[in-house]
Amino acid sequence: MVSRKRPASEQLPHDIRIFFWDVDFDRLSVVESAHFIISRLMEHGDENAFRFLLKNYDRDELVRVLRNSRSISKRSRIFWSLFFEIDKGSCTPRRYPTAYTDCSSASIDPWN
Template structure:
């Protein structure tokens, strides 16, 4: 079963072919993008489409989330922020 993203989410996926995205095709990418740029409506949709484990796994492992986003959602999903990859200082 294909679950396309709501049409009003297109603004968050400006750099990809929106019509090819489904809730199951690229879940990590979709979760990252909506956590970073979404609002309450997008968060409600995320929580209805994906399990808490799927979302927290992305939260824990993503390098694409900003520390600000990571900090907020660590509190929201009750995850220790120290365990988030996006909160770790990068050395180049």
């Protein structure tokens, strides 16, 4: 069983609303939308978002999202991996195979 901090509130604080410009903010749930909220705030958040993440989610959940989310940039991954003192290589999400790559190498030239 995964341990989880109990959120201070089911609703998100108003001061992080600006990071959810493309969704219905009032329908987001701290628990049910956790992966989306964490990913978005890890990528775009400010100091208030940083405090919100640490207050409402435990380290294991934050690290799990960091390792699996495909919407967190390399720059943000490096920051968060340093913050959590984990290997930055473990924070690179798996790529899906395509017609041009087999995921074993990211430097394959699809035109050769």
